[in-house]
Amino acid sequence: MAPGSGGGVSRRRLIGGAGAAGAAGLVLGAAGGAGGYAATRDDVPAALTTIGSTEEMFHGKHQPGILTPLQARGHLIAFDLAPGAGRKEAAALLRRWSAVAERLMAGRPSGDGAGHDTGVALDAGPSSLTVTFGFGRTFFDRTGLVARRPAGLDPLPSFSSDHLDAKRSDGDLWVQIGSDDALVAFHALRAVQKEAGEAARVRWQMNGFNRTPGATAEPMTARNLMGQVDGTGNPKPAESDFEKRVFVQAGDAAHAWLEGGSYAVVRRIRMLLDDWEKLTVDRQERVIGRRKADGAPLSGGTETTEMDLDKAGPDGRLLIPDNAHARISSPEKNGGAAMLRRPFSYHDGLSDDGTPDAGLLFICWQADPFRGFVPVQRKLDRGDALSPFIRHEASGLFAVPGGTAPGEYVGQRLLEG
Amino acid sequence: MAPGSGGGVSRRRLIGGAGAAGAAGLVLGAAGGAGGYAATRDDVPAALTTIGSTEEMFHGKHQPGILTPLQARGHLIAFDLAPGAGRKEAAALLRRWSAVAERLMAGRPSGDGAGHDTGVALDAGPSSLTVTFGFGRTFFDRTGLVARRPAGLDPLPSFSSDHLDAKRSDGDLWVQIGSDDALVAFHALRAVQKEAGEAARVRWQMNGFNRTPGATAEPMTARNLMGQVDGTGNPKPAESDFEKRVFVQAGDAAHAWLEGGSYAVVRRIRMLLDDWEKLTVDRQERVIGRRKADGAPLSGGTETTEMDLDKAGPDGRLLIPDNAHARISSPEKNGGAAMLRRPFSYHDGLSDDGTPDAGLLFICWQADPFRGFVPVQRKLDRGDALSPFIRHEASGLFAVPGGTAPGEYVGQRLLEG
Numbered sequence: 001m002a003p004g005s006g007g008g009v010s011r012r013r014l015i016g017g018a019g020a021a022g023a024a025g026l027v028l029g030a031a032g033g034a035g036g037y038a039a040t041r042d043d044v045p046a047a048l049t050t051i052g053s054t055e056e057m058f059h060g061k062h063q064p065g066i067l068t069p070l071q072a073r074g075h076l077i078a079f080d081l082a083p084g085a086g087r088k089e090a091a092a093l094l095r096r097w098s099a100v101a102e103r104l105m106a107g108r109p110s111g112d113g114a115g116h117d118t119g120v121a122l123d124a125g126p127s128s129l130t131v132t133f134g135f136g137r138t139f140f141d142r143t144g145l146v147a148r149r150p151a152g153l154d155p156l157p158s159f160s161s162d163h164l165d166a167k168r169s170d171g172d173l174w175v176q177i178g179s180d181d182a183l184v185a186f187h188a189l190r191a192v193q194k195e196a197g198e199a200a201r202v203r204w205q206m207n208g209f210n211r212t213p214g215a216t217a218e219p220m221t222a223r224n225l226m227g228q229v230d231g232t233g234n235p236k237p238a239e240s241d242f243e244k245r246v247f248v249q250a251g252d253a254a255h256a257w258l259e260g261g262s263y264a265v266v267r268r269i270r271m272l273l274d275d276w277e278k279l280t281v282d283r284q285e286r287v288i289g290r291r292k293a294d295g296a297p298l299s300g301g302t303e304t305t306e307m308d309l310d311k312a313g314p315d316g317r318l319l320i321p322d323n324a325h326a327r328i329s330s331p332e333k334n335g336g337a338a339m340l341r342r343p344f345s346y347h348d349g350l351s352d353d354g355t356p357d358a359g360l361l362f363i364c365w366q367a368d369p370f371r372g373f374v375p376v377q378r379k380l381d382r383g384d385a386l387s388p389f390i391r392h393e394a395s396g397l398f399a400v401p402g403g404t405a406p407g408e409y410v411g412q413r414l415l416e417g
Numbered sequence: 418m419a420p421g422s423g424g425g426v427s428r429r430r431l432i433g434g435a436g437a438a439g440a441a442g443l444v445l446g447a448a449g450g451a452g453g454y455a456a457t458r459d460d461v462p463a464a465l466t467t468i469g470s471t472e473e474m475f476h477g478k479h480q481p482g483i484l485t486p487l488q489a490r491g492h493l494i495a496f497d498l499a500p501g502a503g504r505k506e507a508a509a510l511l512r513r514w515s516a517v518a519e520r521l522m523a524g525r526p527s528g529d530g531a532g533h534d535t536g537v538a539l540d541a542g543p544s545s546l547t548v549t550f551g552f553g554r555t556f557f558d559r560t561g562l563v564a565r566r567p568a569g570l571d572p573l574p575s576f577s578s579d580h581l582d583a584k585r586s587d588g589d590l591w592v593q594i595g596s597d598d599a600l601v602a603f604h605a606l607r608a609v610q611k612e613a614g615e616a617a618r619v620r621w622q623m624n625g626f627n628r629t630p631g632a633t634a635e636p637m638t639a640r641n642l643m644g645q646v647d648g649t650g651n652p653k654p655a656e657s658d659f660e661k662r663v664f665v666q667a668g669d670a671a672h673a674w675l676e677g678g679s680y681a682v683v684r685r686i687r688m689l690l691d692d693w694e695k696l697t698v699d700r701q702e703r704v705i706g707r708r709k710a711d712g713a714p715l716s717g718g719t720e721t722t723e724m725d726l727d728k729a730g731p732d733g734r735l736l737i738p739d740n741a742h743a744r745i746s747s748p749e750k751n752g753g754a755a756m757l758r759r760p761f762s763y764h765d766g767l768s769d770d771g772t773p774d775a776g777l778l779f780i781c782w783q784a785d786p787f788r789g790f791v792p793v794q795r796k797l798d799r800g801d802a803l804s805p806f807i808r809h810e811a812s813g814l815f816a817v818p819g820g821t822a823p824g825e826y827v828g829q830r831l832l833e834g
Contacts, residue, residue, distance in 0.1 A: 051631035072489070072599065072629060118694055119644025119709050124632040181632035182489065183640060186764060190690070205767050212489060212629055214468035215541040215598035223600060227536025273607070277535055292536050347603060348765065350622050
């Protein structure tokens with residue numbers, strides 16, 4: 001079950017009524033609020049307004065935006081520390097960012113004074129906003145913390161299919177923003193940029209989207225822009241080894257700051273849709289190894305049926321072809337390696353050559369990228385039938401610290417430890 | 418009341434359950450459907466699924482997408498007829514496009530055969546999808562129909578503040594797509610492109626968004642990326658002259674094909690947000706002439722209170738400054754000219770100079786652009802306090818034929834008349 005399919009809902013609550021002011025923490029039922037309505041936690045309005053009133057918790061064991069169900073809108077933004085900025089400035093920045101993330105996720109304005117907020121999120125509730133912070137490999141050089149850089153941030157290997165644009169890859173700092181409302185997400189993006197102040201400069205920025213909650217009759221695994229069900233093979237929170245696969249466990253004292261954290265591998269994967277859409281559905285299904293309509297493996301069953309990788313058809317050929325994407329990326333073919341994929345689709349209009357500049361902002365979460373993403377991508381790189389239809393255009397690897405307790409800021413245990 | 422504020426809801430219905438296959442016209446409760454559930458019109462699922470199950474009607478007096486409430490996601494795409502294509506090819510194209518629009522708006526797949534649909538909208542309901550078609554000035558040259566070109570398609574005048582990119586302006590044909598689900602909208606965009614076939618080539622394409630329904634506790638006028646309530650002054654469907662202002666009326670025999678139609682002026686208006694956000698809220702409010710929190714005029718009252726353009730403060734100065742945007746664009750200052758603004762916001766990431774490439778895909782609808790958009794824009798061009806913070810980067814003017822009866826295609830009365 002993918003994060004978007006209703007599993008893994010954690011630390012969220014519905015607040016009474018949407019509306020930025022009405023949603024101000026526990027001060028509900030108070031006068032004022034842009035909508036002018038009073039709301040309490042007992043009178044959650046029916047129907048659609050749960051989109052606005054759903055609040056994700058900033059504090060917790062893990063940062064938000066990892067187990068949060070897929071959101072309809074997302075922004076990824078990477079920063080480099082400004083020349084001259086070091087550990088002290090980074091600590092102050094993470095303190096500011098954590099404060100603004102906590103405020104915005106609760107549906108409150110970004111600053112203390114009226115002039116500090118752009119107003120773009122006014123009227124709306126928190127709308128499942130999450131803000132997630134990570135550190136790139138270069139962050140540790142810049143802050144004099146190389147001795148505490150974990151091996152998980154070693155550079156990713158090169159893959160033969162990579163066409164990476166360095167300007168849209170990597171970065172000292174990475175921020176992932178998600179919300180079910182596009183204006184709430186944009187508001188958070190601008191607030192994060194503003195709080196960067198003189199300490200950090202934007203390196204790259206990307207926009208993405210997923211289904212709107214309620215567009216399907218019941219929560220379902222997401223589809224990508226190839227029309228394929230995407231996320232079926234994700235580890236499930238109910239599985240006994242889920243936490244161990246996705247989050248860094250206690251152990252290594254040098255990296256205690258990363259306990260409860262995770263690694264995010266971010267790849268901008270362009271889909272060559274003009275080519276893909278020329279294939280028949282039958283051919284597309286053999287490239288993937290799953291049925292398009294419902295994501296069931298070609299070996300039979302429903303979406304959640306285990307793939308039977310050895311099953312052959314009447315002609316003796318494997319039902320799930322040797323080079324099918326689902327076979328090669330299957331955990332059983334990768335020593336049980338697993339990563340929690342939690343992507344956004346992207347569509348940036350037309351490329352100069354007239355083809356759609358669209359695809360997947362692939363984001364996967366794992367306790368160790370060299371046991372999660374890397375071995376799977378190595379295999380895919382060698383023989384994935386999907387390769388001719390995709391192109392990895394940008395890449396990033398970020399260590400995402402664990403969640404915070406009230407009063408603590410993200411990364412504090414690293415920066416002040 | 419803006420289209421997004423719940424007024425002007427016309428010709429829409431809720432179908433039982435979301436799901437592309439389950440939503441196939443009246444064949445509800447049938448076996449199959451991607452989700453495998455049966456649905457009838459009597460058992461509309463509660464809560465969120467009304468986002469997916471809302472269906473806009475393709476046929477009617479007017480085309481859909483004009484009076485439809487603002488949708489969360491939009492695509493604008495302009496085409497030029499291919500070299501050699503004329504009236505006959507254009508007629509065939511509009512017939513294909515009308516057929517696919519009708520199918521998709523009903524939540525059905527785009528083609529007859531399985532191979533013809535990308536599958537991107539599978540599982541989702543129609544999600545308020547609308548597809549709207551318009552003709553640019555050059556369309557009439559290309560199809561030998563210059564004699565039937567209405568004066569409303571005369572070129573727009575130049576404005577001193579224009580910084581128009583010809584490559585992203587104009588076009589023989591224009592299609593507006595809107596949906597509350599991003600994948601449903603993208604699916605329609607690709608289907609429209611595919612049906613263009615050899616008859617027309619994409620000239621430009623833009624993506625936009627609005628609030629997600631339910632992000633606010635109740636329907637409200639939209640906000641733009643400056644954080645301003647935007648759409649308050651729109652004509653209201655309940656007003657006696659609404660139809661006359663927005664839609665072309667019966668009368669001129671040469672243009673009978675346009676009866677029930679409208680003109681769309683499309684402007685890509687970049688917002689210089691880095692500059693705008695430096696202003697205090699007080700200063701922003703004097704630029705606009707309305708309060709940021711609730712859109713009420715600075716002369717007092719609530720959002721819907723009429724502006725008192727002559728009211729002065731204790732210091733003798735006008736409360737709504739002489740060059741305030743709301744004053745200059747006010748219908749009473751423009752001979753009653755009115756247009757129905759129905760925009761999408763856009764955000765295409767970072768510009769090369771590091772500023773956000775974001776703003777408004779301004780779309781306004783009127784019976785006569787030379788009595789609607791043009792006089793207002795002329796005035797704004799001379800003295801709008803907002804001018805330093807925006808830049809018109811692209812422009813289009815399109816005649817949008819009236820709606821169709823079953824069996825008819827959009828523009829048929831022009832192309833076969």
